[in-house]
Amino acid sequence: MVSCCALKKCLSFFSSCIVILFAGQAMLSCQSQERENLPKQVDFNYHIKPILVQKCYLCHGPDPSSREAGLRLDLAEGATKLLESGLSAIVPGSAAKSALVHRITESDPELKMPPPASKLELTAVEIELLKKWINQGAVYEPHWSFIPPVVSAALPSDESLSSQIDLHLNQKMDSKGLKPGAPASKYQLIRRLSYVLTGLPPEPERVHAFVADERDEAFELLVDEFLNSPAFGEKWASHWMDVVRYAETRGHEFDFEIQGAWRFRDYLIRAINSDVSYAQLVREQLAGDLIQEPRLHPETGANESVLGTLFLTMTEGTHSPVDTKKDEADRIDNMADVIGKSFQGLTVGCAKCHDHKFDPIPATDYYGLYGVLGSTRFSPIPVGNYQQKAATMQEVHRLKKELREMIANSWEESTRDSVPVLLASRQGAVAASRDGGEALGKVIGDFRGSDFDGWKADGWAFGEGTTLGDPQLDPKTGRLIALKEGLASSRKLGTGIFGALRSPNFSIDRRYLAVRARGTGGSIRIIMDNFQLISYPIYGGLDQKVNDEEWQNYVFDLGDWQGHDAYIELLPGSFIRHTYHQDPEAYIEVAYATASDEEWFQPESPPGYYSPANLIPVAVDLWKAGKSTATDINLLNGQLESGKLKRRFPDEVKTQLTMDLLLAQVRDSLFIQGVSEGFARESPVFIRGNHLEPDSKPAPRSFLSAILDWQQPIRDAGSGRKEMVETILHPDNPLTARVMVNRLWHHVFGKGLVETVDNFGLQGKLPSHPELLDRLALAFREEDWSVKSMIKSMVLTEAFRRGTADVNEERDPENTYLAHYPVRRLEAEAIRDGLLQVSGSLDRRMFGPPVPVHLTEFMQGRGRPAKSGPLDGDGRRSVYLEVRRNFLDRMMTTFDRPTPFTTFGNRDETNVPAQSLFLMNDPFVAQQAELFAKRLLQGAHRSTDERIQEAYFRAFSRPPSAAEVEQGKAFLQEASRSVGIDPAAGDLPAWKEYCHALFNTKAFIYLL
Incomplete structure (x- = not known):
């Protein structure tokens, strides 16, 4: 007989076997199920x-x-x-x-x-x-984002893009066993659409009209109305401002102003409202200064394209850095990082120290882009009437040529019988003299000839060459005083016109740099390592003001800057606290610039060794054609002095006076800090990203070889930005359109098809709907990169019009497949603008300088503005509030507007106590609550129920339920008792408390 103990052991062993058997069967079943759930074709x-x-x-x-x-x-x-x-x-x-x-x-x-x-x-x-x-x-x-987009056969091309979107989303939901949610109510829909497209709540009258409109096309008409509202550009400009790290100051210690930065914001709003193609905006932001026929403001005639270049200037700026080379490397790194993320969705900056760890971006690509940006110079740019100025300059050049021809024709008659000679030997002698004296010093620029000696002129002030041979007429008598000697002159056409003359880059290898100059209000600057914030205590000596109409030698001691890369900049105006100013009568004229180890080195004048008798007709012909040398002009001036050439031109002086009158109408007084073209500079690869350890070989200028593998290095003599833009917009580029449509989807639906909107590389998320993303990208190109058309297609979908109730929470907790519209908190700007709109205090004026930031006692530090802005920001929309890097608006930062230091296409959406405390306690919110209460109390004969109805329509775009009306009345009664209202004060304190409570509800700051 089996013992009890043995029986227990047998039962225990048998139980264990049963457990193991079932566990094994379960494991085999799971593995079998896993194999069955694998995709047919593994990608x-x-x-x-x-x-x-x-x-x-x-x-x-x-x-x-x-x-x-x-x-x-x-x-x-x-x-x-x-x-x-x-x-x-x-x-x-x-x-x-x-x-x-x-x-x-x-x-x-x-x-x-x-x-x-x-x-x-x-x-x-x-x-x-x-x-x-x-x-x-x-x-x-290859990584998915580097494969060109293709049209999916599953999406019929004869359907509208909105229908194709829904078809694809529904197919995806079906494959996941999900059910689409119910449609949103009309109240939900108009509030959602209004905030998504305009960033503002709809007015109650518009809500009533939409709800009552039973037409099939009612929603599409509402979409068109909001797309064509001026508020649309204000809302969507703020999205792109996050991407470009928009700011109006430099940060660091003194938070210096970025001159005219707010004009970039206005430029974006106008462009988005006008539906300027995204491709055009890319061109303008990266190379707007290089567009031959710029886009013009329809009313003012101003150059819109050049305003886009402020994109490149929004970097931080270090005041008096110890190492300007490192400062340049940091600025270019920020530009490269922002360009890579903004337009290509790639973290280019990760290739600074070594080849990218994940994406196909070698360090040579990073430094190829570094060379493009390092060859770009920062420059003041006038923002007046470009159209008028261009027409005026064209007429002035025509008149100048006409004047010269009239004078030359009168001279030709008296010199017709002279004998011409060949000039080749003379030109050789002049050229040879240019290179002499290298042991003592070297010439960096000599403007006594007819051209700028290899320097580059921007703007119109310096013209297309020096003043050599320009006729100087007495405006009263018409007497030709002389033909001018060769100078680089910013008043070649007249004073008050902007221009800059800049040398090629050179390495500082002499102690002294000297410039022979004269002028009023002008300046000479030594730009070292592209560093612009020139000021004391370290760099003040690199900027000298020219305020003497007599010739002076302006000497710069560069002993501390040996080996640095530099160029010379000549300006008719000057910088005051890093903001460019130019008086109407300001000018600068320069004869030459030299470098030497002595304090002053004067270059030799070109020799002239031929007889006036046989060169006069040649000199006249050359002068007429605008091809004179200094020797020709000396010869002709000698003939004038001796009376052998006619010098009275009373009729011709009228032409000169006409030019003066024309030029007086186009003087420049308003400027931005933009960019201009420099000279080609190849950058070496910095070993481990250290600018102090450059590789011996330069990296050819280029842009991301993996995007278009057949690219050639950039050969352009300028920066190469035009070629970079063409690569970004090339039809074979697989990224540009995908990245932008994904950004638009992100802002319409709260999450991109690629969740990491700024990173399409290996570390980014995979697209949830890759075929749909490709279809949208191709449609974007087909529709001429129209942002409005793409957004319209997205909001007309069934997916956008669904309610927010989640019927698939367990199967799709992240709502990846959009079975319902996601519950979304409003952006900081929309919350603030909503408060102003609801209270009736919103000022709808558009454009203009920013409203100064409101400063609290806790906002202290160097660079703090002397005066605080108003508490309510003058009632202006948030997009017009000043963005100071060191003094950011407290409400904006509390509600997650990003700090403007790099690209931030996907804002954080936090839910922290500071936000609730702000809505409960901030004086601005309390102020708007009181204004809202006063608005509700207008009209003495209205009932409490009617006022609560209006409050709900204004705050939530819907009517209150009967229970909510009763809650409101109970709240008002309790508020009256709790605050101990003085009867003389009327109902205002209680209603203020009620309105303040509405502002603190989830329904006010969320799209539900």
Whole structure:
């Protein structure tokens, strides 16, 4: 007989066997189910690469410094090559023969991969995916975002884009077993659409009209109305301002102003409201100064295109950096980072110190872009009537040529019989003299000839050449005083016109730099390493004011700056606290600039050694054609002095007076800090990103070779920005359109199809609907890059018009497949603007200088403005509030407007106590609550119910329920008792408390 104890042991053993048996069966069942749930065709980008990036690349990826066992899994050739063991990690077509599969399924912790200590263990599904992929051939593909978009056969081309969007979303939902949510109510819909498109709540009258409109096209008409509202541009400009790190000051210690930065904001609003194509905006922001026929303001005639270049100037600015080379490297790094993220969705800045760890961006690409940006110069740019000025300058040039021809024709008659001679020997002598005296010093620029000696002129002030040979007529008598000697002169056409003359870059190798100049209100600046914030205590000596009409030698001691890259800048005006000013009578004239180890070095004058008798007719002909040399002009002036040439031109002086009158109408007084073209500079690769360790070989200027692999290095003699723009907008570029339509989708639906809107690289998220993203990108190009058309297609979808009730919470907790419209908190600007709109205090004026930021006692520090702005920002929309990097608006930062230091296409959406405390306690919110209460109390004969009705329509765009009306009346009664209202004060205090309470509800700051 079996003992009781033995029976217990047998039962225990039998129970254990049963448990093991069922567990084994369950495991086999799970594995079988996992295999059944695997996709039919495993996709490298969507199924395999995420596993490799997260679990394998750390030790077997692109970084050679961390690679182990010589195994590289990011490339097919690395993964399939024979290893020292004689095996291959991957044998395409055979998971059984692949060493990788053996290692990831190994039970021995010493052999298992990834090592258990790494905490990167593969899941059963990931292992099965890898096996199936290898059995299917282990096909490696380029990263998804580098593959050109293609049209999906599943989306019929004869349907509208909105219908195609819905069709694709619905197919995706069906494949995931999801059900679409119910449509939103008309009240929900108009509030949602109004905030998404205009950033403002709809007026109650518009709500009533829409709800009552039973026409099928009512919603589309409402969409068109909001798209064509001026508020649309104000709302959508703020989205792009996040991307470009918009700010109106430089930050750092003194928070200096970025001159005219607010004009970029106005430029964006106008462009978006006018539906300027996105391609045009890309051109203008990266190279607007280089557009031959710029886009003009329809009313003022101002050059709109050049305002776009403020995009490049929005970097931070360090006051008196110890190392200007590092400062330049930091500024260019910020520009490169912002350009890469804004237009291509790539983290280009990660290739600064080494080849990008994940994306196909080698360091040479980074420094190729560095060369493009380093060849770009910062410059004041006038913002007056470009159209009028261009027409005026064209007429002035015509009159100047006419004047010269009239004088020359009268001279030709008296010199017709003279004998011409060849000039080649003379020109050779002049050229040879230019290079003499190198031992003592060198000439950086000599303007005594007819051209600018290789320097580059911007604007109109300096004209197309020096003053050499310009006729100087007495305006009263018409007497020709003389033909002018050669000078670089900003008053060549007249004073008050902007222009800049800049030298090519040179390396400082002499102690002294000297400039022979005269003028009034002008300035000479030595721009070192493209550093602009020139001021004491360190850099003040690099900027000298020219305020003497007699010739002076302006000497710069550059002993401390040997080896630095520099150029000379001549301006008719000057900078005051880093803001450019130019008086109407200001000018500068320069004869030459030299570098020497002595304080002064004067270049020789070109020799002239030929007889006046046989050169007079040649000199006249050359002067008439505008091709004179200094010798020709000296010769002709001598003939004038001796009376051998006519010098009275009473009729011709009228032409000169006409030119003076024309030029007086186009003087420049308003400026922005934009950019201008420099000279081509190739940058070396900085070893480990250290500017003090440049490689010996320069990296050719280029833009991201992986985008268009057939690109050639940029050969342009300027910066190469035009070529960069053409690469970004090239039809074969797979990124530009995708990145932008994804940004638009993000702002319409609260989350992009690619959630990481600024990162389409390997570290970014995969698109939730890749075929749809491709269709949108192709449609964007087909519709001439129209932002309005794309947004309209998105908001006309059923997906946009669904309610927010979640019927698929367990299956799709992140609402990735848009079965319902997401509940979204309003942006900081929309909350503030909504308060102003609801209270009736919103000032709808558009454009203009920013409203100064309201300063509290806690906002202290260097660079603090002398005066605070008004508490309510003058009632202006938030887009017009000043953005000071060191003194950011407290409400904006509390509600997650990003700090303007880099691209921030996806704002944080936090829910923190500071936000509730702000709405409860801030004086601005209390002020708006009181104004709202006064608005509700207008009309003495209205009932409390009617006022509560109006409050709800204004605050929430819907009527209150009966319960909410009763709650409101009870609140008002309790408020009256709790605050101890003086009867003489009327109902205002109680209603103020009620309005303040409405502002503190979730319904006010969320789209529900």
